[in-house]
Amino acid sequence: MNTFTDSFTINGITLTAQPICRQNEVLTPDALEFVAKLHRATAARRQELLQARRTRRAEIASGQDPRFLRETEEIRNDPSWRVAPPAPGLEDRRVEITGPVDKKMTINALNSGAKVWLADMEDSSTPTWRNVIKGQLNLTDALERRIDFTSPEGKEYKLRPAGDLPTIVVRPRGWHLPEKHMLIDGEPIAGGIVDFGLFFFHNARRLLAQGKGPYFYLPKIENHLEARLWNDIFILAQDLLGIPQGTIRATVLIETITAAFEMEEILYELRDHAAGLNAGRWDYIFSLIKNFRTRGPRFVLPDRSQVTMTQPFMRAYTEQLVRACHKRGAMAIGGMAAAVPNRKDEAANTNALEKVRADKTREANDGFDGSWVAHPDLVPVCREVFDSILGSKPNQLDRSREDVVPDDRALINVAATTGTITEQGIRNNIEVGIRYIESWLRGNGAVAIHNLMEDAATAEISRSQLWQWMFSSAITDRGEIVTHHWIEELLDEEFARLERFDGDRFEDARDIFEEVTMAQDFPSFLTLPAYARYLTEAREKATVEELAAA
Ligand SMILES: CC(=O)SCCNC(=O)CCNC(=O)[C@H](O)C(C)(C)COP(=O)(O)OP(=O)(O)OC[C@H]1O[C@@H](n2cnc3c(N)ncnc32)[C@H](O)[C@@H]1OP(=O)(O)O
Numbered sequence: 001m002n003t004f005t006d007s008f009t010i011n012g013i014t015l016t017a018q019p020i021c022r023q024n025e026v027l028t029p030d031a032l033e034f035v036a037k038l039h040r041a042t043a044a045r046r047q048e049l050l051q052a053r054r055t056r057r058a059e060i061a062s063g064q065d066p067r068f069l070r071e072t073e074e075i076r077n078d079p080s081w082r083v084a085p086p087a088p089g090l091e092d093r094r095v096e097i098t099g100p101v102d103k104k105m106t107i108n109a110l111n112s113g114a115k116v117w118l119a120d121m122e123d124s125s126t127p128t129w130r131n132v133i134k135g136q137l138n139l140t141d142a143l144e145r146r147i148d149f150t151s152p153e154g155k156e157y158k159l160r161p162a163g164d165l166p167t168i169v170v171r172p173r174g175w176h177l178p179e180k181h182m183l184i185d186g187e188p189i190a191g192g193i194v195d196f197g198l199f200f201f202h203n204a205r206r207l208l209a210q211g212k213g214p215y216f217y218l219p220k221i222e223n224h225l226e227a228r229l230w231n232d233i234f235i236l237a238q239d240l241l242g243i244p245q246g247t248i249r250a251t252v253l254i255e256t257i258t259a260a261f262e263m264e265e266i267l268y269e270l271r272d273h274a275a276g277l278n279a280g281r282w283d284y285i286f287s288l289i290k291n292f293r294t295r296g297p298r299f300v301l302p303d304r305s306q307v308t309m310t311q312p313f314m315r316a317y318t319e320q321l322v323r324a325c326h327k328r329g330a331m332a333i334g335g336m337a338a339a340v341p342n343r344k345d346e347a348a349n350t351n352a353l354e355k356v357r358a359d360k361t362r363e364a365n366d367g368f369d370g371s372w373v374a375h376p377d378l379v380p381v382c383r384e385v386f387d388s389i390l391g392s393k394p395n396q397l398d399r400s401r402e403d404v405v406p407d408d409r410a411l412i413n414v415a416a417t418t419g420t421i422t423e424q425g426i427r428n429n430i431e432v433g434i435r436y437i438e439s440w441l442r443g444n445g446a447v448a449i450h451n452l453m454e455d456a457a458t459a460e461i462s463r464s465q466l467w468q469w470m471f472s473s474a475i476t477d478r479g480e481i482v483t484h485h486w487i488e489e490l491l492d493e494e495f496a497r498l499e500r501f502d503g504d505r506f507e508d509a510r511d512i513f514e515e516v517t518m519a520q521d522f523p524s525f526l527t528l529p530a531y532a533r534y535l536t537e538a539r540e541k542a543t544v545e546e547l548a549a550a
Pocket residue numbers: 097098099100104105106108109120123124282283336340341342343373374375376446447448452453454455457458
């Protein structure tokens with residue numbers, strides 16, 4: 001068995017992880033120097049912004065509801081500004097497929113017929129060092145059309161020989177996640193800077209030569225100042241590589257409750273780089289629960305399955321998002337319907353296709369310019385729906401939604417939500433939470449459970465709902481009070497039911513689940529303790545032979 005050397009430091013940059021084969025192609029001295037410069041220029045501000053998140057949450061907890069900001073009224077009231085025009089490859093975004101950047105998914109997504117591929121280094125990807133580095137290699141290999149894969153069963157995967165492949169839009173990690181395998185001057189760098197910086201450094205020129213550009217989805221932004229930080233990083237990155245300002249395009253996920261109050265301001269901060277906003281519904285629901293979790297029954301939601309897009313507060317959010325985008329010339333991109341097709345179960349498959357069709361139809365009718373799908377079999381459904389609305393037009397930017405009145409009260413009118421909390425909903429949250437974390441620990445950040453797509457955002461809803469229901473002594477449809485003791489009993493029962501297998505990580509998954517659900521302290525993201533303590537080097541260790549075979 002080969003062994004690896006320990007960490008090394010050069011020019012203040014320390015790599016602590018076991019090397020990954022071909023990592024030298026990604027971690028070149030120049031690329032490392034580049035990400036270190038981005039880090040050094042912005043690390044202090046990132047920390048301040050993370051602290052500001054905690055302050056904001058404390059204000060909400062004390063009863064101060066978010067409102068449209070008075071200090072940015074001028075920006076909202078100024079009709080004259082617009083974001084940059086759509087960049088090449090982003091004019092028509094009627095179908096966007098999302099997924100992690102492992103080899104097979106990369107090839108399948110690029111062959112899927114979608115207009116855009118959201119190459120996900122965030123919620124559908126476990127940030128093992130191996131996934132981080134392999135993801136970068138896969139993206140560059142795909143752009144060079146030299147990526148291929150053979151499955152253990154011998155199925156061969158290659159990129160389609162001809163035709164226009166989807167435009168790649170990379171989603172780096174959010175501001176909260178550190179990258180513990182790369183330290184700059186002894187401090188962990190932000191995962192998002194690693195993902196953005198390495199992709200940009202290696203591929204910006206290649207993409208321009210191919211007639212497109214470096215494009216990004218920005219996750220979990222909580223306010224316009226966080227958007228400004230990304231914008232400053234874009235300016236610095238373009239300067240450092242001598243690439244014209246305004247080349248980068250970013251689509252911001254509006255997936256935190258506080259960001260929904262600053263949608264126009266976020267577009268304004270990024271305006272020369274902005275491509276649009278996306279309605280990231282799952283994290284949005286999580287963020288609402290997280291921020292209002294101690295505010296009593298008025299903010300308690302029913303079972304996860306009943307928090308649909310037609311609930312009044314969700315409707316207000318998506319309609320106001322389309323209005324804000326089209327007023328500023330930015331694309332409005334729809335979100336992820338959770339149902340995934342099942343090729344082995346016809347009834348489940350039909351059900352998923354119908355659910356997704358209904359979801360995409362609502363979005364297209366509301367004025368969205370395109371939407372997300374989680375699976376290649378959903379590409380045709382989404383395309384058909386948007387084709388029927390868009391016809392030969394690439395988008396419906398011309399459809400202003402000035403009929404929608406911006407209303408900050410409506411965004412948090414959670415009390416108008418209908419539905420119930422059920423024992424089945426509680427059990428489902430426990431099962432999904434533990435099964436998802438188990439999968440995440442083995443390096444798979446997205447998984448289908450009961451024919452629904454589960455990723456970090458949906459698992460966050462599961463655990464935060466349980467926390468809130470216990471804290472609020474919520475009442476089920478059958479009149480039971482949701483107590484700590486009852487959840488513990490159900491947790492034991494659900495855990496005993498899990499199908500175990502050799503090498504599973506269910507014990508660790510249960511520990512993490514209990515830590516982020518049952519304890520009084522509420523970690524702001526479940527991936528933080530999971531990453532810090534459970535995704536450890538020893539567990540990520542692999543032999544050279546294993547890595548070479550992968
Ligand atoms: C809330 C948010 O942040 S949403 C965005 C983040 N989440 C995601 O991106 C999840 C994307 N979707 C997925 O990862 C997957 O669809 C899953 C995990 C839900 C299900 O995947 P599987 O269990 O492999 O589904 P299934 O077996 O039906 O897949 C059939 C084929 O489609 C491929 N496939 C499925 N989903 C995708 C995808 N998103 N991209 C590319 N290929 C895909 C599979 O690789 C498989 O290929 P194969 O037949 O060559 O083996």
